[in-house]
Amino acid sequence: MLEELKKEVVAIARQAEASGLCRHKSGNFSIRDEKTGYVVVTPAGVGREELTYYDICVVDGKANVLEAIPGRKPTSELLLHLKAYAIRPEVMAGLHTHSRFATAFAVVNKEIPAIVYEGAALGGAEGIIPVAPYGRPGTSALAESITGPIKKADAALLESHGVITVAENAKDALLKAHYVEEIAEIYYRALMISGGKEPAIIAPEEFAQWQYPPEFKLHNHTTKA
Numbered sequence: 640m641l642e643e644l645k646k647e648v649v650a651i652a653r654q655a656e657a658s659g660l661c662r663h664k665s666g667n668f669s670i671r672d673e674k675t676g677y678v679v680v681t682p683a684g685v686g687r688e689e690l691t692y693y694d695i696c697v698v699d700g701k702a703n704v705l706e707a708i709p710g711r712k713p714t715s716e717l718l719l720h721l722k723a724y725a726i727r728p729e730v731m732a733g734l735h736t737h738s739r740f741a742t743a744f745a746v747v748n749k750e751i752p753a754i755v756y757e758g759a760a761l762g763g764a765e766g767i768i769p770v771a772p773y774g775r776p777g778t779s780a781l782a783e784s785i786t787g788p789i790k791k792a793d794a795a796l797l798e799s800h801g802v803i804t805v806a807e808n809a810k811d812a813l814l815k816a817h818y819v820e821e822i823a824e825i826y827y828r829a830l831m832i833s834g835g836k837e838p839a840i841i842a843p844e845e846f847a848q849w850q851y852p853p854e855f856k857l858h859n860h861t862t863k864a
């Protein structure tokens with residue numbers, strides 16, 4: 640069941656691997672089906688190079704496995720994904736990676752402030768990437784830890800562990816995962832070149848004022864017939 644969504648989740652997982660967001664079997668990916676509420680999710684312990692849509696598991700919101708071929712079981716971080724869906728009804732895709740720069744900040748339990756405009760695309764009112772408090776991987780405690788942060792933003796660092804991003808579709812969840820890693824790398828480099836001095840923060844009012852340049856005349860966007 641849900642073959643198209645399974646193919647989509649494989650494609651997103653492969654893109655994440657190809658772009659260096661996740662490596663060596665770490666990272667897991669899920670998409671929720673709007674109609675049934677079921678979730679297609681990557682299996683535990685299968686590298687992206689061998690991953691096909693046959694390997695993708697289907698679960699319900701209570702972690703009951705509805706479909707999995709022999710030898711395949713959902714990622715051990717399934718509860719993390721299900722928690723995101725439970726707390727954000729509009730969320731339809733979730734990504735969890737250990738991308739390196741972001742995870743470095745997760746390891747030192749340091750949230751990433753709003754230093755560049757991409758921060759505004761991560762759903763948080765202040766452009767901050769928060770840190771969810773430590774929970775052991777694979778446990779309901781880890782899943783519980785994202786409740787506060789993911790209510791406020793589409794991305795969170797997981798203390799001493801990695802990153803989660805959520806969105807209304809898988810492409811956006813992947814884009815947000817890229818933004819998180821890019822912002823984390825920029826923040827790291829900014830701290831390095833300034834001897835650890837915190838960079839300037841972009842205020843929420845400044846984010847709010849961004850608009851597409853109104854002086855550009857977009858004739859193809861006319862509403863006239």
Ligand SMILES: [Zn+2]
Pocket residue numbers: 665666716735736737776800801
């Ligand atoms: Zn992990």
